[in-house]
Amino acid sequence: MDQSDRSILKVSVGIAVLFVLIGVIIPQQLASVMGVAQGFVLESFGWFYQLVATFFLAFAIFMIFSKYGKIKLGKPDSKPDYNRPTWFAMLFSAGMGIGLLFYGVSEPISHFAVPPTGDGSTEEAATLGMQYTWLHWGLHAWAIYAIVALALAYQKFRKDAPGLMSSTLQPVLGEKVKGPVGKTIDVVAVFATLFGVAASLGLGSQQINAGLEYLVGIPNNFGVQMIIMAIITVLFIVSASTGISKGIKYLSNANMTIATLLLFAVLFLGPTLFLLNMFTTGLGSYVQNVAFMGLRLSPFDADELAWTQGWTIFYWAWWISWTPFVGMFIARVSKGRTIREFTVAVLLVPTVVCGLWFTVFGGTGIYLELFQGLDVSGQGLETALFFVYQNLPLTALLSVLTVALITTFFVTSADSATFVLGMLTTGGKLNPPNRVKITWGLILVASTSVLMYSGGLAGLQTAIIVSALPLSFIVLVMCYGLVKALNKELKELGQSNKDGKQKMKKAS
Template identity: 40%
Template sequence: MAKKKYFDFHTPVFVPSALIIILFVSITLYVGEPIEKLFDEWQMALYDNVGWFFVIVMNTMVIMALVIALGKLGKIRLGGPTATPEFSNFSWYSMLFSAGMGIGLVYFGVAEPIQHTIAPPKPVGSQVKAAEQAFQFTFLHYGVHPWGVYGMVALSLAFFTFNRKLPLSVRSLFAPILKRKIYGPIGDVVDILAVIACIFGLATTLGFGAQQLSSGMHFLFGTEDTVRAQVIIITLVTLAATTSVILGLDKGVRVLSEANIRISVIFLFGMLILGPTVYLLDSFIENVGLYFQNLLEISSYTEVYSETAWQNNWTIFYWAWWIAWSPFVGIFIARVSKGRTVREFLVSVVLLPTAFSFFWFSVFGSSAIYLELNGLAPIGEAVDENISTALFDMLGHYPLSKLMSFVGVLLIIGFFVTSSDSGSLVIDSITSGGKLDAPVGQRIFWALAEGALAATLLIGGGLVTLQTAVMLASLPFAMLLLIMGYSLVVGLRREQRKNMRMKIRRLQRRGMATWEYNYREIIEENEDDDD
């Protein structure tokens, strides 16, 4: 069948997904300002009633990732025993990190630690104790839990796509359970839920990026910092992302992702040098130690004995955001990960970005807390007034503030563009039935649609609207994640048995195996032989 030139939609997924998105946007714009209050009520009701479920799902994904990586299944190679990686390690790390949470690090790098310091999640006796607790919860939100979810979704997609030759689509995750039914209405519903979760998670990220970029431009050039300015920024960045999408994965997304990582490293070490260097290094070591020391406690925290809404506004929102983001990040990481072993994949996807995130927050967050604790600048008040200006308020109290702010703006733009263009590739893949090379016109459509959605939701109610949309979209997908985990284990075990049979046949052909071999000895040989 000839390849379609401009559009190649899988209609049962594309049409319902588009209609749901259009309906949500239309109602938001039609109702206007009252919708923000309604969304706020919905958001709190959802958080209060299902927050415990998000906590269970996130912890389950981390435990499963750990068990799979350290167990016998970790030796399975994505794409088969002879598959080789398509991208270098640096390109691979750059793409998975840029797609994962680049904007989140820049937006919350200063804001979250300083906010938790001035308003501690749990009551403490001093501001120093508040700062210690601030990093524990910040690391919880950006550590092994989000990357554990990303890693499990990405691993599942990569395995079923490259080893089972199924479409690169969320429906493929359930093949061991649904079998041929993944190609029917049930599979379509799964993909629709993934598209909805993905596009609203992406819209939230673009909304945060637009707000911070607008604040940065205001700080550098005195431009207006309004919703109108944010919409203009989204429009311009969407056009840049569209250009990247046209260039494709290798020439567009890969190049931008590598540039983002280089700028990130320059920005990070620039702050380390310009800030209180020894204090920042000390804080990194202590923050990591306190995080692991209290990981079990904070990861199971449900605020049951507290009457505050802190967890709803922070941890539960983050869990919903990461879950909504996981189909996008999962498909994108899976697409570029052929040839990696399961163990290499999980260790790289979960631990390396976590370590980088911890260092990032320790440098930027501790630079702000240093000013606050020593009475050098009221950073807490400034951040409390406008969270999107946090980074630039902090930089303003250190040398080369204008230069560092300019680099920060470049970084936000870079992460903004890579989030949008890689998101377009992912949604395009799902709505085209899992194709890896859908027509360019289709990718352009989704790049423009994502920008339009983010801008519309900002106009219709700001971050409250975006956060509510994420929560509504992520809840059904959170349920699917638990089923996905079981399905992946079933698939990996079948793959292990298949590889074992292939190993036995190779040994027999070489005259190295007989039927007198003990079954356990064959298994041990298979585990120790990388051939």
């Protein structure tokens, strides 16, 4: 590791440790400051998050139909590393995570009880709830990931640049990406990743605790959640030490298997025909209203505006904060794909899978409340899933599988995040040293603990919303840089073809 790389690592670790110490020494003051910061960003930049998320979706669609579509993410003769079914499965695994289990029932049922507009607990609210869940986990989210992954893959595999966020801005900034500006960009990416993943780990520890409470009566409180995090920290450090080809690979395969079993189990044990009809209706409502929902803020109604800020704006910030993490993963498995094939797959495959997931789990919760009178919406966010299981056959088996899945997701999320954080702070090394990964793993867990202690779920949300703001500007510049680099390449390719034709003409 050269001196430049060391400086990024030292600065990032130093700031992160300082944040953890502040959270330990003065947690109430930290919570107060973060609350003020969140309020300021939501009120002053909510409109910006809506516009920028919509722009990213429009940009991704533009890339599909543009003249750049045939350019490969790799050398002209490079072939994909994975066949198409395996690649689709990897894209799906990138979309799967603790959030899908935490919000699988709780988000649609929350929107059903308190919709963005109109009366709650009605058939109209049920359709609206699924419609907005599709919005939050659909095309907008995957467009954000696709853009960053596309820029990273293009620079890494086409131009042999380091796997860093700063490298994607080289077409705009030139050699400045190797100086203080580039280091600042990578540090911003580090902290957006840190807080974005911390939110998932916080949700995961809360839901594992909720599952254990349902299964064996273990109390649901902060102390137990810290014990759970300590145990899982040991597991993911062991996994991280074995390398990406072993630990992450085996756990990801386990995730896919258990998640598929759960999805089909709930589909067939629950109201199957109702869920299939709801999937079709939800998809149609989403496609019909996606543009309006993606720009909705309700400036004349304070309650509706607060709903949008608390849900939609939070999600846009969360996805932006996850872009270095998920973007690097998607980029790494997409070498050899064309820009058109890549963008279509990243937009559509995970969107449909996420829509199916939320329809099955959330739709079951809505069915139980709307038609059987059960109080699903009255449950906590972390317990709603287990409450639904209590009203299905094979309750214990579903609960055990879910706790196991959340645990493996927890380990793979932390494992993958330490890998990405290691890359970002070691000059883009594809195999960061174990000591660097373990250091980031411990900081990640400590940051999650501090955020949960000082503000709970609200603290996690605040960290995401604030840290994603500067990163969103970086992604905007990244879009401009990508188009500039692709235009330059097409121009050079055109000139090369022209010179080749002239040589052939002279030779003849």
